[in-house]
Amino acid sequence: METRVEKYKKRKKELQKQILGIPRMLFFLIISLFAYMISILLWAKSLSGTVYYDLLDTIITINLMAVGLFMGLCYMNLKFFIVLVKSLLKIMFTVWIVIIVQFSSMEQLEQNVWIILSAFFFVYLEVLIDINDCLFQVKDDFKVPKFKFLTSTFLKDNSISISILFLSIINGVLSFFIIDVLDTIKAF
Numbered sequence: 001m002e003t004r005v006e007k008y009k010k011r012k013k014e015l016q017k018q019i020l021g022i023p024r025m026l027f028f029l030i031i032s033l034f035a036y037m038i039s040i041l042l043w044a045k046s047l048s049g050t051v052y053y054d055l056l057d058t059i060i061t062i063n064l065m066a067v068g069l070f071m072g073l074c075y076m077n078l079k080f081f082i083v084l085v086k087s088l089l090k091i092m093f094t095v096w097i098v099i100i101v102q103f104s105s106m107e108q109l110e111q112n113v114w115i116i117l118s119a120f121f122f123v124y125l126e127v128l129i130d131i132n133d134c135l136f137q138v139k140d141d142f143k144v145p146k147f148k149f150l151t152s153t154f155l156k157d158n159s160i161s162i163s164i165l166f167l168s169i170i171n172g173v174l175s176f177f178i179i180d181v182l183d184t185i186k187a188f
Contacts, residue, residue: 025158032161032168036067039171046175052182062117066124067164074132074160086129093122127170128163135159 002010040060047053073082097118102111135155142152155162 025161028158028161029164032164035168036164036171039168039175042172042175043178046179050179050182058117059120062121063124066121066128067167070125070128070132070163071160073129074163082129086126089122089125093118124167128167131163131166132159135162 040063043060044053044056047056073085097115104111106114136159138152138155140152142155144150
């Protein structure tokens with residue numbers, strides 16, 4: 001049986017953990033957003049001087065919207081709502097956006113741009129949600145011996161930041177191959 005003093009110490013320790021946990025999460029979020037901006041700058045560097053550079057502003061805006069919506073959804077911490085939004089986005093993009101754009105009165109170029117930009121938004125948001133879900137499925141006894149801080153609790157507490165960091169890594173890797181891929185597509 002716990003005494004009153006032990007209960008007080010336990011509550012005080014939990015309160016300190018909660019208060020100190022917020023700045024730590026904010027710190028990791030700032031680091032991941034900084035890494036994300038660097039990955040976007042890598043895209044800009046690799047596409048500068050090409051005909052695709054003009055599309056970059058729109059693509060960056062759409063990527064930032066996807067990251068912002070992802071952060072909003074995840075900070076609400078409603079798992080059912082996240083699954084509902086993910087399902088809605090899949091149906092909306094794969095069926096309705098494509099049908100509406102294809103049968104609209106827009107020219108072919110405008111239709112292609114709408115479909116491409118919609119794909120950017122929906123795919124990036126879905127990737128972020130999938131990475132976040134994967135981080136929450138880590139076993140409770142997960143530990144990396146070389147990095148003592150890298151535990152399942154750390155991964156779950158900072159899943160949003162880690163998801164954005166993984167997206168930054170993906171963007172960084174893609175920035176090294178994007179010109180070759182675009183030139184190959186252009187050749188066909």
